[in-house]
Amino acid sequence: MTMGTSLIMQLSDWLQLFTHYLSLSLLAIGGAIATAPDMHRYLVDQQHWLTDAQFNASIAIAQAAPGPNVLFVALMGWNVGLNTGSLWNGLGGMLIAMAGTLLPSTTLTYLATGWVARHKERLGVRAFKQGMAPVVVGLVVATGWILASAHGGPLAAWPLWLITGATVLIMLCTRKVHLLWLLGAGAAAGWFGLV
Numbered sequence: 001m002t003m004g005t006s007l008i009m010q011l012s013d014w015l016q017l018f019t020h021y022l023s024l025s026l027l028a029i030g031g032a033i034a035t036a037p038d039m040h041r042y043l044v045d046q047q048h049w050l051t052d053a054q055f056n057a058s059i060a061i062a063q064a065a066p067g068p069n070v071l072f073v074a075l076m077g078w079n080v081g082l083n084t085g086s087l088w089n090g091l092g093g094m095l096i097a098m099a100g101t102l103l104p105s106t107t108l109t110y111l112a113t114g115w116v117a118r119h120k121e122r123l124g125v126r127a128f129k130q131g132m133a134p135v136v137v138g139l140v141v142a143t144g145w146i147l148a149s150a151h152g153g154p155l156a157a158w159p160l161w162l163i164t165g166a167t168v169l170i171m172l173c174t175r176k177v178h179l180l181w182l183l184g185a186g187a188a189a190g191w192f193g194l195v
Contacts, residue, residue: 007080007083014096017080017096018099018100019100020100021073021096022100022104024101025100025101025104026104029136031070032070032072032073034142037139040146043055050079054076054083058075058078059072059075061075062074070101073098076097077094078093079093080093081093148160159194159195163189167182167186
């Protein structure tokens with residue numbers, strides 16, 4: 001898709017968008033942001049329904065806005081719809097993406113939470129919870145890698161990785177500095193153009 005041309009979406013395309021988000025919903029361990037690398041692959045690289053700039057802006061705006069971080073999914077659906085040249089398709093794209101994301105995970109979470117609460121002492125339940133922690137961390141790092149790629153490649157964004165590493169070290173080595181102060185310091189560095 002090039003700027004200035006409208007995207008043409010058939011009913012089958014909207015259905016593919018919905019089913020893709022349905023499948024990603026069940027992989028969203030650690031939150032929807034953990035599935036951002038596959039969303040990028042599908043929406044930007046494979047289907048060309050979004051540009052890199054639209055993809056990154058959707059995540060940045062949703063993360064900066066108050067509310068749940070899953071809002072970036074709605075913004076991606078909105079942008080896909082707007083790329084067709086229609087405000088109504090923007091609203092439809094937003095609803096399709098959010099419904100696809102929320103239906104399976106909400107249903108599974110509701111059912112699984114009750115089961116886990118009843119069986120929390122089982123070895124398998126405890127092992128599963130502990131085993132998922134590295135998976136979540138890996139998925140979040142992959143998301144950061146994709147977002148850093150928009151700045152000339154992940155390695156070109158070394159100041160961002162340096163700040164991230166310093167933040168992690170400070171969090172691990174001391175309990176006296178609150179995470180919000182570290183986030184504020186990173187925001188200030190971005191504001192002043194240091195990163």
